[in-house]
Amino acid sequence: MAELVAKHPNRFAGFVAAVPMNDPEAAVKECERAVKKLGAAGVQIFTNVNGRPLDEPDFLPIFEKMAELDAPIWVHPARGAGFPDYQTEKKSKLELWWVFGWPYETSIFMARMVFAGLFDRFPKLKIITHHLGGMVPYFSGRTGPGLDQLGARTEEEDLTVYLRRLKKRPQDYFKMFYADTATFGAAGALRCGLDFFGVDRVLFASDSPFDPEKGAGYIRETIRCLDVLDISEADRRKIYEGNARHLLRLKLP
Amino acid sequence: MAELVAKHPNRFAGFVAAVPMNDPEAAVKECERAVKKLGAAGVQIFTNVNGRPLDEPDFLPIFEKMAELDAPIWVHPARGAGFPDYQTEKKSKLELWWVFGWPYETSIFMARMVFAGLFDRFPKLKIITHHLGGMVPYFSGRTGPGLDQLGARTEEEDLTVYLRRLKKRPQDYFKMFYADTATFGAAGALRCGLDFFGVDRVLFASDSPFDPEKGAGYIRETIRCLDVLDISEADRRKIYEGNARHLLRLKLP
Numbered sequence: 001m002a003e004l005v006a007k008h009p010n011r012f013a014g015f016v017a018a019v020p021m022n023d024p025e026a027a028v029k030e031c032e033r034a035v036k037k038l039g040a041a042g043v044q045i046f047t048n049v050n051g052r053p054l055d056e057p058d059f060l061p062i063f064e065k066m067a068e069l070d071a072p073i074w075v076h077p078a079r080g081a082g083f084p085d086y087q088t089e090k091k092s093k094l095e096l097w098w099v100f101g102w103p104y105e106t107s108i109f110m111a112r113m114v115f116a117g118l119f120d121r122f123p124k125l126k127i128i129t130h131h132l133g134g135m136v137p138y139f140s141g142r143t144g145p146g147l148d149q150l151g152a153r154t155e156e157e158d159l160t161v162y163l164r165r166l167k168k169r170p171q172d173y174f175k176m177f178y179a180d181t182a183t184f185g186a187a188g189a190l191r192c193g194l195d196f197f198g199v200d201r202v203l204f205a206s207d208s209p210f211d212p213e214k215g216a217g218y219i220r221e222t223i224r225c226l227d228v229l230d231i232s233e234a235d236r237r238k239i240y241e242g243n244a245r246h247l248l249r250l251k252l253p
Numbered sequence: 254m255a256e257l258v259a260k261h262p263n264r265f266a267g268f269v270a271a272v273p274m275n276d277p278e279a280a281v282k283e284c285e286r287a288v289k290k291l292g293a294a295g296v297q298i299f300t301n302v303n304g305r306p307l308d309e310p311d312f313l314p315i316f317e318k319m320a321e322l323d324a325p326i327w328v329h330p331a332r333g334a335g336f337p338d339y340q341t342e343k344k345s346k347l348e349l350w351w352v353f354g355w356p357y358e359t360s361i362f363m364a365r366m367v368f369a370g371l372f373d374r375f376p377k378l379k380i381i382t383h384h385l386g387g388m389v390p391y392f393s394g395r396t397g398p399g400l401d402q403l404g405a406r407t408e409e410e411d412l413t414v415y416l417r418r419l420k421k422r423p424q425d426y427f428k429m430f431y432a433d434t435a436t437f438g439a440a441g442a443l444r445c446g447l448d449f450f451g452v453d454r455v456l457f458a459s460d461s462p463f464d465p466e467k468g469a470g471y472i473r474e475t476i477r478c479l480d481v482l483d484i485s486e487a488d489r490r491k492i493y494e495g496n497a498r499h500l501l502r503l504k505l506p
Contacts, residue, residue: 083336086305094368096361138436184397192391192441
C-alpha cells in the first residue's frame with residue numbers, strides 16, 4: 001500500500017494500514033511502523049477480534065498507541081450469519097446479519113468502548129465509525145436518556161456502577177466518535193447523522209463499489225445527498241475533504 | 254380494558270387487545286372477539302413468540318384475520334440479555350440488548366414479514382412498528398439498494414429466489430409499515446423516519462412513562478420535536494391525531 005501510494009501520488013491521497021489484532025503486542029509495533037515509517041494515515045480494525053470484544057484489556061495498548069500517534073482508527077463491522085435472530089433458529093437468514101447486523105455490531109462496539117472509559121483515558125483518540133455511526137444517531141434517544149437510566153432494566157447486578165465510573169454522560173462520549181457518510185443515498189439518514197455528530201466529525205465515504213452498478217452508484221448518490229443538505233458551502237467542504245485533510249494530516253498539492 | 258374505556262370515555266380513546274400468540278387458533282378467535290365484540294382498536298403482538306419468528310406459517314391466520322377486520326397490529330420488540338453480542342460471551346452486557354437489540358429485533362421482524370410475502374397476500378394489512386420503524390429509515394440504503402442485491406453475499410444457497418417471489422422491490426414493502434414517533438426527543442431521527450414513511454404512516458407516541466422523569470419527559474420532548482418539524486400544520490395534525498383517528502377508526506366527540 002505504501003509503495004502504491006508513493007508510486008501514484010496524484011491518484012491516491014494516502015492509505016490505511018491493517019494490523020495483527022490477534023497479537024496485540026505486534027499490533028502496537030505495526031501501528032507505530034505503519035504510521036511513522038510507512039506514512040499510513042491511520043489503521044483499520046474490525047468490530048471484533050476472532051469473536052472477542054475490543055474492550056478486553058489486551059487491546060488497550062493499541063488504542064493508547066493510536067492516541068499517542070494522533071492518527072485515526074477506522075472501524076468496520078464484521079459479522080456473519082452465525083448470529084441467529086431468533087432463539088429457535090441456528091443462523092441469521094436473508095443476509096439480515098449484513099443489512100441490520102453490521103450497523104448493530106458497530107453500535108455495540110461504540111457502546112462497549114464508551115463504558116470501557118476509552119475516551120476518559122484518551123480524550124483525543126479518533127475513531128471513525130462506518131455507516132454514519134451505526135444505529136447511534138437514529139437511536140440517540142436511547143443512548144441519551146435511555147442509557148442515563150442504565151441499571152433500571154436489570155435486577156441481577158448493579159449496572160449503575162458503570163455510569164459512576166465515567167466522568168460524563170454516556171451520550172457525551174458517543175458524540176466523540178467520527179462517522180462516515182456511507183448511507184447509500186439515504187438523504188434523511190445523512191441529515192440525522194450530521195445532526196448528531198456535527199459537521200466537524202463527519203467524513204465523506206461512499207462504500208463504492210458495493211452498489212448495484214458496481215462502482216458509480218453509491219458515489220453519485222452520496223454526492224447527491226450531500227449537495228442538497230441545508231448547510232453552508234464551507235461546512236459541505238469540510239465533509240467532502242476538509243475533515244479528512246485535517247484528521248488524516250494529508251499533505252496534498 | 255374494554256370495561257375501563259367504557260367507564261371513562263373522556264379519558265381513554267380506545268384500547269388494544271393482547272391475544273394468545275402461543276395458540277394461533279385461539280389468537281384468531283380472540284382477535285375477532287376483541288375487535289368486533291369488545292371494540293378494541295387493534296391488537297398488540299411482540300416481535301417473537303417464545304423465541305419463534307412471526308413468519309412461521311402457523312401465525313399466518315392471525316395476520317389474515319387482522320387484515321379482514323381492517324384493524325391495526327402494534328408490534329413491540331421483545332428481547333433480553335440472552336442474545337450475546339460477541340461469540341466469546343454468553344449474554345448481552347450493559348443493557349445493550351435493550352438500547353440497540355430492541356430496534357434490531359423490530360427491523361428483523363419487518364424484513365421477515367416482507368420476505369414472507371405478507372403484503373402481497375394482504376396489501377391492506379396495517380402494522381404499526383415501534384421506535385419509528387426500528388433501524389429501517391436510517392438504513393434505508395441497506396433495505397433499498399442493499400437488499401436489491403440479496404444473494405450477492407451468500408454462497409451456500411441461492412437467496413435470489415426470495416426476491417423473485419415478491420411482486421415488488423423489498424423497499425416498497427418496508428414503506429408499507431406504519432411507525433410511531435417514540436424516539437425520545439431525537440428531532441433528527443423524527444425527520445429521518447418521516448422522510449421514509451411519509452406523513453400518512455407516522456403516528457404520535459411517546460413511550461411514557463419510561464423517561465428519566467418517569468412520565469412527562471418523553472411526552473414533552475416528542476411534542477417539542479414534532480412542533481419544530483418543517484411540515485404543514487395539516488400534516489402535523491395527521492401525526493398528532495388524524496392518522497390515529499383514521500387507522501383506529503376512533504369515534505370521538
